Amino acid sequence: MALASPSEPSQLQPVQVKDSVISAQHLTKKFGDETAVQDVSFDVPRASIFGFIGPSGSGKTTTVRLLTGVYTPTDGQVLVFDRSPAKFSQGERARLGYMPQLFVLYPNLTVWENLNFAASLYGMGLFRGKRLKKALTFVELYEHRSKLARNISGGMLRRLSLAATLVHDPQLLFLDEPTAGIDPVLRRKFWDHFRELKNQGRTIFITTQYVSEADNCDLVGVQNNGKLLLVDTPRGIRHHAYGGDMVDFRTTQPFDFQAEAMLRSLSFVRAKTVRTGSNSMRIIVDQASTATPELMGWAQQQNIQVQAVEEYMPSFEDVFVELVRREVSHG
Amino acid sequence: MGNFFRGIIRASSFFRKEIFEILRQPRLVATLVLGPFLILFIFGIGYRAQSRTLRTLFVVQPSSPIAAQDVQEYGKSTGSLLIYAGVTGNQNEALDQLQRGQVDLVIVEPGDATSTIKNNQQAVFTLYHHEIDPVQVSYINYLGWLYADVVNQQVLRSFAVQGQKDAVNLHTSLQEAHQNVSAMRQAMQSGDETLAQQKQQGLASNVDAVSQAVGVSLGLLDSLQQTKGTNGGNANPVKSTLTDLRQNTNQLSDSTGTKDERLVRLDKIDKDITDLDGKLAEFQSIDPSIIVSPFRNETKSIANVQPSISDFFAPAVLALLLQHLAVTFAALSIVRERDVGTMELFRVSPLSAAEALFGKYISYMVFGGVVAAILSILLVFALHVPMLGNWWNFTLVIAAVLFTSLGIGFAISIVSQTDSQAVQYSMIILLASVFFSGFIMSLDMLWEPVRVISWLLPTTYGTLLLRDIALRGIDPNWALLGGLIAIGLVLMLISWRLMRRLIASSQ
Numbered sequence: 001m002a003l004a005s006p007s008e009p010s011q012l013q014p015v016q017v018k019d020s021v022i023s024a025q026h027l028t029k030k031f032g033d034e035t036a037v038q039d040v041s042f043d044v045p046r047a048s049i050f051g052f053i054g055p056s057g058s059g060k061t062t063t064v065r066l067l068t069g070v071y072t073p074t075d076g077q078v079l080v081f082d083r084s085p086a087k088f089s090q091g092e093r094a095r096l097g098y099m100p101q102l103f104v105l106y107p108n109l110t111v112w113e114n115l116n117f118a119a120s121l122y123g124m125g126l127f128r129g130k131r132l133k134k135a136l137t138f139v140e141l142y143e144h145r146s147k148l149a150r151n152i153s154g155g156m157l158r159r160l161s162l163a164a165t166l167v168h169d170p171q172l173l174f175l176d177e178p179t180a181g182i183d184p185v186l187r188r189k190f191w192d193h194f195r196e197l198k199n200q201g202r203t204i205f206i207t208t209q210y211v212s213e214a215d216n217c218d219l220v221g222v223q224n225n226g227k228l229l230l231v232d233t234p235r236g237i238r239h240h241a242y243g244g245d246m247v248d249f250r251t252t253q254p255f256d257f258q259a260e261a262m263l264r265s266l267s268f269v270r271a272k273t274v275r276t277g278s279n280s281m282r283i284i285v286d287q288a289s290t291a292t293p294e295l296m297g298w299a300q301q302q303n304i305q306v307q308a309v310e311e312y313m314p315s316f317e318d319v320f321v322e323l324v325r326r327e328v329s330h331g
Numbered sequence: 332m333g334n335f336f337r338g339i340i341r342a343s344s345f346f347r348k349e350i351f352e353i354l355r356q357p358r359l360v361a362t363l364v365l366g367p368f369l370i371l372f373i374f375g376i377g378y379r380a381q382s383r384t385l386r387t388l389f390v391v392q393p394s395s396p397i398a399a400q401d402v403q404e405y406g407k408s409t410g411s412l413l414i415y416a417g418v419t420g421n422q423n424e425a426l427d428q429l430q431r432g433q434v435d436l437v438i439v440e441p442g443d444a445t446s447t448i449k450n451n452q453q454a455v456f457t458l459y460h461h462e463i464d465p466v467q468v469s470y471i472n473y474l475g476w477l478y479a480d481v482v483n484q485q486v487l488r489s490f491a492v493q494g495q496k497d498a499v500n501l502h503t504s505l506q507e508a509h510q511n512v513s514a515m516r517q518a519m520q521s522g523d524e525t526l527a528q529q530k531q532q533g534l535a536s537n538v539d540a541v542s543q544a545v546g547v548s549l550g551l552l553d554s555l556q557q558t559k560g561t562n563g564g565n566a567n568p569v570k571s572t573l574t575d576l577r578q579n580t581n582q583l584s585d586s587t588g589t590k591d592e593r594l595v596r597l598d599k600i601d602k603d604i605t606d607l608d609g610k611l612a613e614f615q616s617i618d619p620s621i622i623v624s625p626f627r628n629e630t631k632s633i634a635n636v637q638p639s640i641s642d643f644f645a646p647a648v649l650a651l652l653l654q655h656l657a658v659t660f661a662a663l664s665i666v667r668e669r670d671v672g673t674m675e676l677f678r679v680s681p682l683s684a685a686e687a688l689f690g691k692y693i694s695y696m697v698f699g700g701v702v703a704a705i706l707s708i709l710l711v712f713a714l715h716v717p718m719l720g721n722w723w724n725f726t727l728v729i730a731a732v733l734f735t736s737l738g739i740g741f742a743i744s745i746v747s748q749t750d751s752q753a754v755q756y757s758m759i760i761l762l763a764s765v766f767f768s769g770f771i772m773s774l775d776m777l778w779e780p781v782r783v784i785s786w787l788l789p790t791t792y793g794t795l796l797l798r799d800i801a802l803r804g805i806d807p808n809w810a811l812l813g814g815l816i817a818i819g820l821v822l823m824l825i826s827w828r829l830m831r832r833l834i835a836s837s838q
Contacts, residue, residue, distance in 0.1 A: 104672035120344030123337030
């Protein structure tokens with residue numbers, strides 16, 4: 001199934017998804033005159049982690065609510081398990097796990113009671129104690145199970161919410177910023193677990209403000225101002241952001257202008273090159289894997305002593321900023 | 332695991348959640364149980380079933396025929412309702428005292444009562460007060476009526492006393508008439524027509540005197556017998572006897588009759604005189620107070636117990652408390668789910684509106700039932716409120732009141748947008764219940780169309796049914812109980828429809 005970015009259709013290479021669990025087509029959601037989500041289309045393949053990144057207010061939560069059936073789209077269509085979420089049966093809903101952005105359980109109940117409530121909500125049997133314990137142990141809250149929810153920290157509340165989402169072992173998880181307020185060590189553990197769930201065949205739709213977390217995803221959608229800028233693999237996202245792969249080219253001697261001009265004129269080098277030092281340049285190429293030996297060959301021909309040629313992986317913060325900059329420049 | 336069983340588990344999640352949340356607020360539970368108990372307890376020991384005593388200043392005009400001494404006596408005759416605060420001739424000064432709160436009531440005696448009465452009009456006592464409470468105003472109106480009645484009775488009593496004094500002279504006239512009859516009979520039998528004529532004239536004179544006097548004395552007795560209906564169908568027996576007596580006496584002078592006919596007539600006259608004398612003796616033997624006020628009342632209840640005022644209010648308090656508890660808890664329940672954000676979670680989860688409502692109904696029914704049980708036990712065993720009826724019926728009514736009240740609460744909760752809105756609606760229901768459920772005044776005192784509101788409130792049904800069971804010891808009125816449950820079912824259906832829309836539909 002083809003993907004399209006409404007902002008830059010001509011520059012995108014669509015990602016083909018054969019077995020999609022979620023299919024959103026031209027989704028638009030308006031609240032009065034305000035458009036929260038505009039013409040968003042994407043597909044989420046089965047057994048994958050789909051990351052939805054974007055700044056605060058970009059429409060991530062609205063999109064999640066559209067996918068879970070909390071909101072009805074103003075325009076467009078969404079299918080989850082090939083069915084509109086608004087028409088889900090109880091059995092189909094039981095296959096979903098949803099972690100809202102905010103803590104929505106009960107402050108006057110203990111950690112254990114809240115989790116027990118969530119488990120009951122999904123009709124889990126009476127002998128669910130082991131599952132509850134496992135979920136709480138995973139989020140490192142088992143020791144705190146007797147504490148009232150109102151007496152634990154914000155990070156612990158997020159962990160409790162995650163445990164409540166995972167406790168009934170859903171096939172499709174919607175996680176709205178699950179790692180917000182979680183320390184880096186535990187965040188790493190969460191992502192390990194998400195990957196494990198993916199390997200078990202679960203599908204995860206996850207939103208995050210930590211754009212660096214996009215690297216953990218199989219596919220990433222970048223959202224800004226209600227528009228989906230791009231959907232691709234993390235590598236593809238980087239490629240799109242800069243118009244190619246980035247390679248750092250370092251020599252033993254300083255680079256002269258003539259050599260730099262020759263380098264720019266090479267067929268696999270994109271126009272944009274950046275000097276990062278007197279004897280180093282960052283070059284954007286079509287493909288880093290093929291460009292590296294060609295660069296080495298060219299340097300040998302030109303009697304340029306090469307110190308190193310290596311692919312440069314820009315951080316996702318930089319990628320995101322670049323994508324947004326390009327979005328703004330394209331109007 | 333079947334879907335039905337999963338549904339039960341989902342509903343049970345709310346049962347546990349609601350109960351735990353309530354138990355986390357022990358002060359709330361204690362207030363709910365102990366609050367009404369203490370209020371009833373203090374009300375029971377504090378309530379005094381006595382009428383209010385008013386400090387009363389009397390104004391007697393100089394021209395009034397009523398003496399200051401009589402006024403004091405009249406005041407005392409009302410029992411403990413009035414405290415005699417003095418007599419003054421200055422009405423303005425009396426009203427000043429009333430204004431300053433030194434007295435509670437000023438009674439102005441009619442100045443020219445005699446001439447007013449002679450003009451065929453009632454003389455008026457004017458009562459001045461400073462009350463704004465309609466109940467107190469009614470009480471003062473009643474007091475005014477009572478005071479006028481006391482004065483009227485005193486006047487009538489003096490008439491009766493005078494009548495009894497006059498009856499002594501009447502007795503003398505009747506004795507003389509009797510002697511004249513005997514002398515006339517002897518004269519007729521001996522053929523002394525002249526003497527007989529003389530005695531006949533004396534008899535006629537006696538009968539005239541009796542006729543005049545009897546209006547004041549035996550007339551009262553006649554009226555009494557007339558009121559009691561003990562005169563054998565004759566409307567005025569004394570008057571009738573007197574008429575016969577006068578006719579027979581006058582006909583004695585008629586010379587056309589035979590001697591035997593005149594003697595028979597003389598026997599009738601003698602009998603009427605004896606009859607009148609007997610009635611006179613009867614009249615004299617009756618206490619003047621009885622003559623002017625011959626009747627009094629006694630009330631006897633066929634109920635098994637005569638409950639005290641706090642006993643009487645106990646079932647109403649229980650019904651009102653349970654209604655308020657159920658309405659408030661239910662009203663806050665769903666609106667809080669919306670506030671916390673759990674509604675979003677419910678929409679995504681397999682939870683149905685029926686399961687959520689069922690769980691909440693059960694949890695609040697159980698909680699309300701426990702509160703009702705503790706409160707009922709305290710009322711019956713600590714405050715000794717009578718419990719004459721069947722505990723099962725009592726429980727059934729409690730359950731019906733809770734069920735219907737929860738329906739009201741859930742309907743409120745679903746249409747409310749905020750906590751405070753839900754609380755406001757609950758308070759309006761409470762206020763309506765205080766005024767329209769028969770809690771403070773009988774339903775009979777309400778205009779019939781307004782009673783529709785009464786019959787929409789669970790407290791109305793609860794109060795009537797619980798009083799019947801506990802204080803009369805009878806079975807509940809099944810039609811009323813059925814009506815209450817029917818309202819509850821309708822409300823449950825409405826709540827379910829609204830909740831379904833809230834949970835199932837998207838925004």
